[in-house]
Amino acid sequence: MEYQEPQFFAVMQYASRAAGDVIDMVSGNPDWEPPAALREGLREYADASPDEFQYPPSEGLRELREEIAARRNVDVSQVVVTNGAGEANYLGMASALDRDTGSGVVLVDPVYPYYPGKADMLGGEPELVPSRRDGSLDVEAMVGAIDDDTACVVLNTPNNPTGAVYDIDAVRRVIETAEEHDAVVVVDEVYDHFDFGGDFESALAIDSPHRIVTSAFSKSMAITGLRVGYAILPEALVGGAKTRHMLVNVATSRPAQAAVVHALQETEPEYYERTRRLLSERIDAFTDALDAAGAAYTTPEGSFYVLARFDGFPGTMENVQRLIDEAGVAGMPGETFGSAREDWIRFALVTPRATEGANRLAEYFE
Amino acid sequence: MEYQEPQFFAVMQYASRAAGDVIDMVSGNPDWEPPAALREGLREYADASPDEFQYPPSEGLRELREEIAARRNVDVSQVVVTNGAGEANYLGMASALDRDTGSGVVLVDPVYPYYPGKADMLGGEPELVPSRRDGSLDVEAMVGAIDDDTACVVLNTPNNPTGAVYDIDAVRRVIETAEEHDAVVVVDEVYDHFDFGGDFESALAIDSPHRIVTSAFSKSMAITGLRVGYAILPEALVGGAKTRHMLVNVATSRPAQAAVVHALQETEPEYYERTRRLLSERIDAFTDALDAAGAAYTTPEGSFYVLARFDGFPGTMENVQRLIDEAGVAGMPGETFGSAREDWIRFALVTPRATEGANRLAEYFE
Secondary structure, eight states, X not given: OOOOOOSHHHHHHHHHTOSSOOEEOSSOOOOSOOOHHXXXXXXXXXXXXXXXXXXXXXXXXXXXXXXXXXHHTSOGGGEEEESHHHHHHHHHHHHHHTTOSOOEEEEEEXXXXXXXXXXXXXXXXXXXXXXXXXXXXXXXXXXXXXXXXEXXXXXXXXXXXXXXXXXHHHHHHHHHHHHHTTOEXXXXXXXXXOBTTSOOOOGGGSOOTTEEEEEESTTTTTOTTTOOEEEEOOHHHHHHHHHHHHHHHSSOOHHHHHHHHHHHHHOOHHHHHHHHHHHHHHHHHHHHHHHHHTOEEOOOSXXXXXXXXXXXXXXXXXXXXHIIXXXXXXXXXXXXXXXXXXXXXXXXXXXXXXXXXXXXXXXXXX | OOOOOOSHHHHHHHHHTOSSOOEEOSSOOOOSOOOHHHHHHHHHHHTSXXXXXXXXXXXXOHHHHHHHHHHHTSOGGGEEEESHHHHHHHHHHHXXXXXXXXXXXXXXXXXXXXXXXXXXXXXXXXEEEEOOTTSOOOHXXXXXXXXXXXXXXXXXXXXXXXXXXXOHHHHHHHHHHHHHTTOEEEEEOTTTTOBTTSOOOOGGGSOOTTEEEEEESTTTTTOTTTOOEEEEOOHHHHHHHHHHHXXXXXXXXXXXXXXXXXXXXXXXXXXXXXXXXXXXXXHHHHXXXXXXXXXXXXXXXXXXXXXXXXXXXXXXXXXXXXXXXXXXXXXXXXXXXXXXXXXXXXXXXXXXXXXHHHHHHHHHHO
């Protein structure tokens, strides 16, 4: 046993123990209000009859699965409610590896570190394929990396940490190549509500028995702690995923599921537009301050992360700890996202103090 | 991939679709009120600040882990909060198999069907050892079954489905034998609050680096749907379990964790005594009616299940469906719990209609 443990919680812990004031831009924890209807849903649940405190169906509350199926335009039988996108990706990757068609797991570098960790835990062999300089998919490199030993490919769009939104034709090409080699593509779309240019298209538009889509309400409803996500699986894979879900978790927490049903039904589009506007403004202000700091950076098309590079200050864990202690700003080391962005540091713009953070960085590096 | 899918949800579904009125004694869903403080905890959480809607620590809220550690008299570092006992058992069994000391998983027959399903999913090889006629551990048979290829032994006390409470010396003997063969024993104590004779002793009393104890608040607080459980692991295994937990689930649902903290702090012992009394009375009434039906049955020392055997009517899925359709009573087929109790049907006494159910059975079989 030798899985890789993602370092998010470790960096957050380091930051919380620091002596001085630290602006936390480590993890993707939204800092805005969840929908009012989400809180209402929890209040209503608190007064529910005792039988509503018992096991929901293993695959999720029927009402929740129906709301998801209607929104994503899929059949309800394809939807499995999971403990956040984390479990959804675990089930998706396990479904791919359980087909016993190979052990390769093709990932895009920079990579969200849970993916190689899960691949390793599931007995797969992660292979990292660098994205293009701008974070977009290097389709030819991806196609070249997928072979008959490939079991699984994982894509994440809008992307964490690059902020890239993948072109749907690039995603289609990867899925077609996976089909040719009897591999399964898991497309993690948890940031689908944070698409600033309006260019994002879901992989659900690509009909394939080799395509799994995962998502969650964690980011869109600002509820990473409620752990409500889902996987949408092709017919041939949904049974195996449900069995694994049952054997690992039995079912997921019902108050959270009930609250999300209510929030889905009662929340106006304006709620999501407001957070998109808020983040757009933050990105502008943050990158302006990075300009002042003379840093290189990425401007996200989607998600809410900015990668920044400071001359002579690579994105190591050591340097991130120095920034926490000496600049009072906490980010994530680029080296924890594979090797393609080792020089960079990721900042999550989910704090009202994002601009203040950039100013502290400007001051520190000037 | 060929894991065994536990049939609980399938039988519940069959019962819910039946034409007539059916008394549901299928699954272990308590039918009584959760603690008042549990509902209070949910209400308070609904009004918490937005940051309390974000990721809790992966291993669980510190306050919850401290409450558990204090009650179980262990160090807080050993406690991992899980998505119910289901995930706790999964982590426990995975921790054992991840040591790569063998692939054998020794289980007691009759067996809670999630155990062989998990063993199979994790690449282990389940081996069933029959318990004694009265449900107690057949220590010599267990000791004989544990060898150098054994990775894991799973015990469940108070037991589902037999209602047996294992003698602590028998448990000690199994743990000592496991130690000799470098195997790990997972002791699932989720029914520890339902110990009618007062004879239950936790395996935590047996100090061993080869012993994992799992439990949950699902049964004791009547909240199977909230999914709050925990594993208590020896120092050498806790790190690996935390990493796996993080890679599978990231963290578990925070409103449920927060509500359980509040309920642990505010609930008087009388709450638990009341449910024990309620169940004792139900067991008496149910077994009296089974006497009238001329059935053989087990009288539980712990947990809340009764196994009953009706002449010429073995515990097959087909017969259980007949009972649902023709007698209006739903139980679980003995054949789904291994092979040692194939002639029996399990009834969960978690309905106020338990006695009515037994009367229906008496009428059907007379």
